[in-house]
Amino acid sequence: MSTTTSTLPAEKGTSLWQDAWVRLGKNRLALFGLGVLSLLVVVSLLTPWLAPYPYDLQNLELGATPPSWDHWLGTDTFGRDLLTRILYGGRVSLAVGFVATGVALLIGVLYGAIAGYAGGRIDAAMMRFVDILYALPFMIFIILLMVIFGKNILLLFLAIGAVEWLTMARIVRGQVQNLRHQEFVEAATAIGLSRWAILHRHIIPNTLGPVIVYTTLTIPNVMLLEAFLSFLGLGIQPPESSWGLLINYGVETMEEYPWLLIFPGLALSITLFALNFLGDGLRDALDPKASKD
């Protein structure tokens, strides 16, 4: 039994979130992940001032060079500084990753929770709609959006988010269907809570485990999706850069200029590691049953 909570009761009862925050604070790995991610975000925000060169400055005579004193991470075939391009690419990749996943999370959780909780015909109708979107070829969907709204980075966020929420909705709906028949939900009904109160106080917090895990899996997915779309000419266009684009390009030139793949790959990997640590920590922190020492 833990002794941390056996002191005299605080003025106010703690909520799950306050407790989670305290518990997250004790998880070193998760804190490390959070630290790395925060650092990445700060660096991204400050990139225009930090970057040693303009991101589109070419030096065709120089060409691709391995890391050197002038260019810490080397240069690409156009002689552009790789560090600069990774920094600028990080801005795009992180923004796409977080915003698109955020959109997916918001829509998916709400939609899934409502469908699962309502049950019956409403559920059937809502989930059939999801099935239809699933069946729609992803490419056509995105291209349609692009054609209608034009190319624009905000749209990219929306487009990716609008696709990724489908799986999230299914996961949440399955969870909620199970939870809906639990006695504590019935007890909440007996207290007289409104449906919305039951949903957001009793049901959604109990779906968080799988949701967080899936979220940490979605973010890297989304980053790579962006690269794929950019490759098709629908996302970011050179000379702008993103990690996905850099990696794509690095793969093509892997044999001659390995650093063009290694460094952007490393940047993505570090982000993913940090995300996973944080995600695991969050999942444990939000589950009171998770072991504690």
Next chain:
Amino acid sequence: MSLLDVKNLRTYFHTRNGVVKSVDDVSFSIDRGETLAIVGESGSGKSVSCYSLLNLIPQPPGKIESGSALFDGRDLLQMTAKELRQVRGNEIAIIFQDPMTSLTPHLTVGEQLIEPLLEHRDITRSEARQRAIAMLDEVGITNPEQRYHDYPHQFSGGMRQRVMIAMALITEPKLLICDEPTTALDVTVQAQVLQLIHQLQQRHNIAVLFISHDLAVVSDIADNVAVMQKGKVVEQGSKQDIFEQPQHPYTKQLLAAIPHGGKQNAPSIDNVPLVSGRNLQVAFAGAKQQWTTAVNGVSLDIHRGEILGLVGESGSGKSTTGRALLKLISASNTKIGGQISYQGEEIQGHDNRQMLPLRRRMQMIFQDPYASLNPRMTVFDTLAEPLLYHSLATRKNVTEKVLALMDDVGLARAFVRKYPHEFSGGQRQRIAIGRAIATDPEFIVADEPVSALDVTIQAQILELILQLSRDRQLTMLFISHDLSVVRVLCDRVAVMYQGEIIESGKTEQLFNQPKTDYCRRLLAAVPSALVTNE
């Protein structure tokens, strides 16, 4: 020489929080054809000691530290994994507690039945099949040849337990370990299953190791009894000795926890019942638009200050009736009919908003305290929610009120910030009771509030419920399958069978002079003579 001789068995669990001595120096022995009952509460180590014999405990964290278990002259604890596999399911068989989960859902019952035979005997499939069908017949399953091809979900709980027994006995073991084999079953079914085990034991001269938390059940079938507490055998002896001259205080406590006697104080019966249901109908939609009727024309009145017992087997519609009275049954996929009135006010047609002011006056206590508390809310959150929602407390004084509530239900104040999983079953049920009485309701539906708890804890929780109902003049619908509990607690009793109330009356009257056959059968099925008048 006895068939099984266990000496100084020690099984420890090495957990993060230190060593748990689940089984600490336990010795017992059992002869051929004899039944030894090991009795104790959950966590007393009774199951672990039996599972240790067959090395069925999770290792790590579990570890058998020392001891010996001579079975037919060989030490089970020294056997290799391969030798042990020869013993398991062959010479020693086990019946588990929950027949719902101990059969594999995707295999037919027949295939599971012949599995141990094919594994341990040199036998062809068709021979095994014949043996299995004979065995199904022996455990009282009608139409064994057809049912051989059925899947577990096509059997009821009692029938599944019979299948489990058939499976355990098909290899003609010398020792049968029964781990609470009837706990998950209804009383009438329980009586049948116990009788079956007893008959088969006589016929095949099997030794039975019977694990149970229920002394009443044990009194029917055991030859010898060992009482376990906190990993140790505190008392051991013949059934007569244990029941008539218990030595150890814990044994006495267990015996005292078996409810007996009757309830005295009569409620004042006024003209308008507090809660009244007229011709209630509830049907649930099944597959292919078929409706299953759960409650079929139930009418009942509950007067202020009265405790009405509603008894019946699972599936008889008693829980559904209770939920229908509180309007807790969601409208999707259900048909609800009849009238419900609360203090003369017709409430059947009320929507959620109209119900809100009534909600604080009628509450529910649920059966399973593990499922009825939100695992992600602290005790504080759980208890504060109804208070704040109904504006019975402000942000300022809510802590004070929650703490007072915790005092009322006997929970230490220091627990206020803990989460449900940190509590025992009894403590959780106290939290759930606290939540139910937080809004100071008049009417409470208690749906089997103690049946998920250990016997000694049951007694405490019943005591709490009784005391609260006296102090707060609660009116209660007490749903239970346990007649002995109902007899202690209730003023009147209604018996449900297949969705209908078939008999009702004053408690003593109904217990002493049951009118219907079913009711007589129900009363006869109550295990042991301990429940008779004192």
